[in-house]
Amino acid sequence: MQTIELKNRPKIVGGYSIVGPKEGRGPFGKYFDYVMKSDSFGEKTYELAERKMFEIAATGAIQNAGLMVSDVNLMLAGDLLNQIISSSYAARAFNMPYLGMFGACSTMAESLAVGAVLINGRHLKNVVCASGSHFSTAERQFRFPLELGCQRVPTSQWTVTAAGASVLSLEGSGPEIVSVTFGKVIDLGIKDVNNMGAAMAPAAADTMAVHFEETKHKPEDYDLILTGDLGKLGSEILIDLLEAKGYKMGKNYSDCGHSFFTREQDTMCGGSGCGANAAVLNSYVLKKMRKGEVKRVLFVPTGALMSTTATQQGESIPGVSHAIVLESGGK
Amino acid sequence: MKNEKLNQAYNAYVEARIPKTKPWPSLFNAFWVGGLVCLLGQGINELLLYLFPSMAEQSAWSWTLVILIFIASFLTAIGVYDKIGKFAGGGTIVPITGFSNSISSPAIEFKHEGIIYGTCVKMFSVAGPVIVSGVVASIVVGLIYFIVGLI
Numbered sequence: 001m002q003t004i005e006l007k008n009r010p011k012i013v014g015g016y017s018i019v020g021p022k023e024g025r026g027p028f029g030k031y032f033d034y035v036m037k038s039d040s041f042g043e044k045t046y047e048l049a050e051r052k053m054f055e056i057a058a059t060g061a062i063q064n065a066g067l068m069v070s071d072v073n074l075m076l077a078g079d080l081l082n083q084i085i086s087s088s089y090a091a092r093a094f095n096m097p098y099l100g101m102f103g104a105c106s107t108m109a110e111s112l113a114v115g116a117v118l119i120n121g122r123h124l125k126n127v128v129c130a131s132g133s134h135f136s137t138a139e140r141q142f143r144f145p146l147e148l149g150c151q152r153v154p155t156s157q158w159t160v161t162a163a164g165a166s167v168l169s170l171e172g173s174g175p176e177i178v179s180v181t182f183g184k185v186i187d188l189g190i191k192d193v194n195n196m197g198a199a200m201a202p203a204a205a206d207t208m209a210v211h212f213e214e215t216k217h218k219p220e221d222y223d224l225i226l227t228g229d230l231g232k233l234g235s236e237i238l239i240d241l242l243e244a245k246g247y248k249m250g251k252n253y254s255d256c257g258h259s260f261f262t263r264e265q266d267t268m269c270g271g272s273g274c275g276a277n278a279a280v281l282n283s284y285v286l287k288k289m290r291k292g293e294v295k296r297v298l299f300v301p302t303g304a305l306m307s308t309t310a311t312q313q314g315e316s317i318p319g320v321s322h323a324i325v326l327e328s329g330g331k
Numbered sequence: 332m333k334n335e336k337l338n339q340a341y342n343a344y345v346e347a348r349i350p351k352t353k354p355w356p357s358l359f360n361a362f363w364v365g366g367l368v369c370l371l372g373q374g375i376n377e378l379l380l381y382l383f384p385s386m387a388e389q390s391a392w393s394w395t396l397v398i399l400i401f402i403a404s405f406l407t408a409i410g411v412y413d414k415i416g417k418f419a420g421g422g423t424i425v426p427i428t429g430f431s432n433s434i435s436s437p438a439i440e441f442k443h444e445g446i447i448y449g450t451c452v453k454m455f456s457v458a459g460p461v462i463v464s465g466v467v468a469s470i471v472v473g474l475i476y477f478i479v480g481l482i
Contacts, residue, residue, distance in 0.1 A: 045443045145440035147407045148457060149416015149423050149432050151357070154350040189338030190345065198345040233348060240344075316338075 002207075003181040003214040003323075010119035012112075012326070013126075013172035014065025015282035016057050019275070020135065020161030026261045026271075031283035032162075033060060039136055039161055047085065050134035053163040054079070054090035058130045061165035061282070065172060067126060072096055072167065076115050077130040078107035079274055080138055080159075087130065104303030105200075105229050106183075107131040108164065108278040109322040112299075113180040115168045116324070125169065132163025133273030142193070142308060155195040157231045158267035160260055162275030164282035175289040175297070179215060181323040183207035185305065189316045193306065196317070197234020197257075197269055200302035203319030204230065205241035208300055211323045212247055219249050223294045226285065227321075228277035228301025229257030231269035256280040256301070277301040289328040297326040357420050364415070365422035372399055372426075396427055403428035404435040412436075433457040 017032045024035030034056065041049035054077065062069055075094060077087035078101035091098040103110035111129035118124050138159040139146055168177070186206050190199035204227050212218060219225060219242075230238055235255040242249055260271030260280070281299060288294040302321040311317070376395045379386060386394075406412040412432045416423045423429050437456050441449035455462065 140440055144457065145436040147410060147413045147432070147436035147439060149407075149413045149419075149429065149436075151417055151420045154352055188341040190342065195345070195349070198348075202341070233350070237345065237348065 001214060002210050003179055004117060005179045006116055006120040006177055008120045008170055009176040009178060010116045010168045010170060011172060011174040011176050012166045012286060013169045013174045014061045014167040015286045016060030016064055017164045017279040017283040018053050018057050018162065019279055022265065023160050023162050026265065027259055028280055028284050031287055032279060033283060046134055046136035050086045050132065050137050051090045053132055054086055054130055055093055057132060057163040057165040058094065058128050061128060061167045065167040067167065069094055072126045072128050073124040074099065074127045076101050076111035076127060078102045078111065079131060080104065080133050081141060086132065103320055104305055105272060105274050106301045106303030106321055107274045108281060109299060109301045109324055112166060112177065112324055113182060113322050116177040116180055119168045119170060127168045128165055129168065130163065130165035131274040131278040133159055133275040135159045135161045138273060152268055153194045154268055155233055156268045157196060157229065157257060157270055157272035158261065159273040160271040160276045162279035164275065164278030166282055175286065175326045175328050177324055178327050179325045181207055181211040183321040185318045185320050187316055187318040191316045193311050196272060196304045197231040198237055199317035200304050200319035201230055201234045201237040201241060203321040204238050204300055204302045205245065207321040207323050208242060209245045209247065219247050222252055222296045222298045225253045225298045227255045229272035230255045230302060231257045231272065233269050289326065292328060295328050299324045299326060360418055361420045361422035364419035365425060368423065368426045368428055399427055400431040403431035407432045407435040408439060430458060430461065
């Protein structure tokens, strides 16, 4: 079994999202809690800006949960930079135990899943989970300098500048996490770093198929099925892969990355990065669930677990994906 | 667990689904913007010879290159060159302006890591391979020239 049912139903009692200016102009713009005026966010480096976003997201989520920082027992967080410096350095500012998480762009789901299991077992009272990414820090680590005059390929995606945080607890109100499915690392041999969607789609398909089988649910049982950053091409591939496994995806399926920007924002296959799904979950999804417009959500972000070294040495890109089921109604 | 057959089938399937770039519009933009850069170079050269009649043609060409490199670096620094490059592609990569951009952009990008470990080390991270191939190619050509001269 890869799925764990959470009988005590941990709740997301508070969420917070912060995004960059370009992201604020996208379709989800009005749902975000905070839109930065500039990518540098008044800091000397983009790395410092990303760190500040983490601090603001975590603090905001704790405040929205009606708690004090001292009420929170553990922080679970991760990002895309080497040695996850954004989350670890941000955690320095909080006087609480910290576990660094890495699942590339699936980190939000990984953190929520681990946090939910800890809360469900009543080991801890309140846990904060956070994840984020920054376009400018990711570009310089994975690709080219920002000012280099080159063209993007049609399968490429745009790393979003965004961070999101959630506070989990058994007390309080908010959407409940009813089950989590931890995913396997799947690699079907895609080597093109400009085609992450194709590299990660098989991992999402595997985790989702396992989830449907173990929980005896079907895709149509959910009001919303949300993947992380498969992008346009990746989500089309996922639909094909799931159909081959006998699951037909309907209109309730959407991908955070694919819908993160408008067509005019010219991001090829859409957005990517930890921040895309973390920010959408903690803004759009939470708000829709609180209003009761969406009742059952399957949140399945994916992560590409490669590094520039592995890619340059000719390795293919492994993907991972974890699923979380959210249900509204917890009082 | 690696399943070569499955991987090959998946790669072929993905390959078929990838949206293709339309070559003609990109080629057209690269052609006319690249041509414009060359025209600009010729113009600067003519202007130099006109303003400084005593200047040797060889040094006028050197000054032309210096001026083009400066313009490209300047446009890189004010954040304009990447936008031109996105539109023109090869049209602004191939001329010497592209070379200038490939050195100045990492130099700016990595200045926060310090002058030595940032700017100096990373300055040639994009242009380095081009310089190495240029030097190697000139050695090969030099050797051929030398051998042909012996015969």
